[in-house]
Amino acid sequence: MSVLTWITFASLAAWLWLLLCQGFFWRTDVRLPERTDPEQWPPVAVVVPARDEAGVLPSSLPSLLAQDYPGRAEVFLVDDGSVDGTGEVARALGREHGGLALTVDSPGEPPPGWTGKLWAVRHGMALARARTDAEYLLLTDADIAHAPDSLRELVAAASSGGLDLVSQMARLRVSTAWERLIVPAFVYFFAQLYPFRRINRPGARTTAAAGGCVLLRWEAAERAGVPDSVRHAVIDDVSTARAVRRAGGRIWLGLADRVDSVRPYPRLGQLWRMVSRSAYTQLRHNPFLLAGTVAGLAVVYLVPPAAVVAGALTGDGTPLVAGAVAWAVMAGTYVPMLRYYRQPLALAPLLPLTALLYLLMTVDSAVQHHRGRGAAWKGRTYARPEAAP
Structure with missing residues (x-):
């Protein structure tokens, strides 16, 4: 088999693992747990x-x-x-x-x-x-x-x-074309990294x-x-x-029903800064973690559509079929988040494009950190934790 076929099968295996073994991160039914009113409401x-x-x-x-x-x-x-x-x-x-x-x-x-x-x-x-x-x-x-x-x-x-900490992921604003493309994926990727069901286990x-x-x-x-x-x-x-x-x-985290962010991000540049200011911090400012993340994003999100195109052009059905199945699983796991955000389901197959943008934002975050402009927000730039007094 060709190298592309092996990589495509690796991507498909990754998606099957994510679908079944990553805390069902793609489900959006983790809402506030059952509750009763206390006898006396605390201040x-x-x-x-x-x-x-x-x-x-x-x-x-x-x-x-x-x-x-x-x-x-x-x-x-x-x-x-x-x-x-x-x-x-x-x-x-x-x-x-x-x-x-x-x-x-x-x-x-x-x-x-x-x-x-x-x-x-x-x-x-x-x-x-x-x-x-x-x-x-x-x-x-x-x-x-x-x-x-x-x-x-x-x-x-x-x-x-x-519970000692109860947190709700506010529903972010989604009005413009760039917000529709990037914002639901932001919460999707967060849930993939931090599956709510796992977090909520004692x-x-x-x-x-x-x-x-x-x-x-x-x-x-x-x-x-x-x-x-x-x-x-x-x-x-x-x-x-x-x-x-x-x-x-004890910790609980889930999606919100009636807690909403009113901050607009109408342009790509604003969304880019929102993600890139902390992406490299999430990777602990580690270039090896950065390289692994970039490679992982490429294999998991970019290989399936590339395999479909390459298979169609060369007539090789194996990477085409494997890539199509991986792409379908990817889009299917994204559908619940699009429904939660009340967005067209036609956006689901575009997730590889969104992932490519997030990959570039992550790389840019590392570049800005090495230039001394990392973690900049509203006129302040913060040092790495080990450099802080």
């Missing part, structure tokens, strides 16, 4: 780190202030050095909409060794500790809009299941969270040393979940 502090978010706050902050929560809850928005009037916009929205009590404050620039977001979270937690006796923290990004019962459902799920090694919506038991946060123990983490949600699990906490 909650909602901490929102925000840097230059004046444009999205009118679509997100009112949804937090309007939470229908039976217990005591208070919102702490921490302005992380914004230059666009984020703090003023937040205060105006608080006066206009009312609802939950809102505190807006700023901690100043983060000290060496801290990311801006985690420094803001630390400041918000300190404000909450001084003002409330909260049993839970809701850590949510400034671009996340919550349904009125979101906080109630999160707390009920945590208290019913004895004591599982696979651990992750989605930073846009994390409900954290305060006692578990203190036991894990959060946020100080993860202060330099660029991928702070996964690092936080790992710290909580290492400290003996």
